[in-house]
Amino acid sequence: MDVTHILEGMNDRQREAVSSPLGNSLVLAGAGSGKTRVLVHRISWLVEVEDVSPHGVLAVTFTNKAASEMRHRVEQLLGISVRPLWIGTFHGLAHRLLRIHWREAKIPQSFQVLDSDDQLRLVKRVMKMLDLDEQKWPSRQAVWFINTAKDEGRRPRHIDTGGDLFNITHLRVYEAYEEACQRGGLLDFSELILRSHELWLENDDLLRHYQNRFSQILVDEFQDTNAIQYAWLKVLGSRAGLMAVGDDDQSIYGWRGARVEHIQRFSKEFQGVTIYRLEQNYRSTGNILKAANALIDKNQDRLGKRLWTAGEDGDAILLYAAYNELDEARFIAERTREWIDGGASPGDVALLYRSNAQSRVLEEALLRLSIPYRIYGGLRFFERAEIRNALAYMRLVANADSDAAVERVINTPPRGIGDKTVERLRQHAREQDTTLWRAANDLVADRGPADRGPADRGPADRALAGRAANAVKGFIELIDSLTEQCEGKNLEEIVRLAIDNSGLMEFHGSEKGERGLARKENLEELVAACGEFGGAFVLPIDPQGLPSQGTEDLLSEFLDHAALETGEHQADSNASSVQLMTLHSAKGLEFPLVFMAGVEEGLFPHRMSLEEPGRLEEERRLCYVGITRAMKQLYFTYAETRRLHGSESYNKPSRFIADIPADLMQEVRIRNEVTRPLSPAWEDDEGSLRLGQRVAHPRFGEGVVLNCEGHGERTRVEVNFEQVGPKILMLSHANLELLNDS
DNA sequence: AGGCTCTCTCTTTTT
């Protein structure tokens, strides 16, 4: 057989990895070393050379984007449909298993996937039921407790509280939450994996079936696996050949339970693991690589790896010290403009930052220079309120017993069903051990003396007041008629009916300002998305027998899709716009020109990570990921003062800058410029005073001018004094002495 | 019930 096309154009290490024997292997693949390529070609190799049936191949990734890219490239290379291969994210694959084996997994066929927002809401409600003080017990913390436990494979019964009140309380929440999930047929993200893991452990035949079926397993981004995912792989892959591909230096999801140690554990716990190292980098210039290597060298816990390139050194890394975040943004936008004017595509440029909150000023600066851009992260499409509302109506059409959906839209748009009424429905549902939907129907249908509240409640609590009853009746009729009208309709028609009949479109569309318009557009986009969804999504039926129980309709499938595919908003490399994203979401991507903004102590490394050495190392790895995204030119920028979250902060340049050898870096100095137009008084009286100017004050000593605001007599300047820190002074009274730049 | 304002908190990263 002619296999040259599979190994063509690869270096020796890549070739070895691709053609590795069928057993277990670990590929330590540095940034830009052709990792995805190796994975894709490995699959081809397995199928074409080793004669592995496509049925027998399972490939796991962490993001939906990586999964679809892999699917694409395998399809191209193999020239066959990838339908029989299982390629997906851990969550996607686990979900697929549970859809097939819901009975064995002891969950209702109509189970619903909870996304993080749903989860938070539910935890909040559970905590309210437990009468926990929200001040003392923040719900986010409880969510964190639950998710951490699940990510480590721990059910409530496995938890040892050690008599600690914190643990005891959260364990109670965990138990109650789990009960609520079980009752409502709700599975959160971690539950998908945990549950499918248990599914195998408790069903020998089933496990054996999948162990036999998947003879070859490939795992991407192995350094990102958490305990339960590792256990999942270990159970499934105990008899398979497993190829784990990862890079310990790019492990940036420790906060989500990922453990780099799984790389080491893998080579110990799996048999005969062959290790391959991909260290030749095809992406970045020599200088960029040197910087990356020097930086990551400061970390203690490493498997050890050194990237090299056969290419040129390239330009120095440029560093710009901005006066403030506006100046930083302006600088980045201007340099981007120059780059584009020089003939490059906007899509070649990435603006990376530590946290989403930084994106706004960058966005505004790009806007001013009319540079097309695209922001990733922040609120994703399916997380927007209007979209979630629409989905809730769609969910009610599919399954009116979904409490989460009823809670969400029973009074959205407002139709006269307030807290009191909903609380009464909840109470009734609890007493009758039924769903909100049924409780509502009950209470409206017969308001007889049947149900009695606790003795200490007044009679008014037992039934719904006339007005409320009518409102609830209206809601029930709306859903009933909607369901009826949706009968036999396609997905697009269903959303249309849902958003029009419910009044959502009108409600959101008439919200004040641009918001209303944006929401309306989003809803229209949802309609379009439903249109496209059509038949494109392949039903998760196991082609190897094991009958899938019950074919689901497209509507339920779409709702699952919306829950799992939270984004679709991962960067699109062929988009012709500047890409703004967090360092986390930049992993796996590459750009000729990269700006890393806000490289300041406290921001990056983030202040939340400063205490623990382990977390600091993770921040450094994050920086390493950022640096290695750059192909030709890399900029670091930081601001001496930054307005973030409503207050000013003064940060030192990040330690990461100092980690990089000075000879690789060059500082950009633009002295006689100011960041914003100065008021006339400012210019007239103090022509030579500018932002960044060094000044001396009789009392406070020396400092740097950070900002100015106000006009004429009332002009105020902000000066960061070396001795006493930042002060805002009235310019006319401050008596500042101008100093020369050093 | 709903809408308004005021106050408070929480500020990382995401499948």
Place this chain on the structure above:
DNA sequence: GAGAGAGCCT
């Protein structure tokens, strides 16, 4: 600075 929640007015 934004979003959530409480309190007050209609």
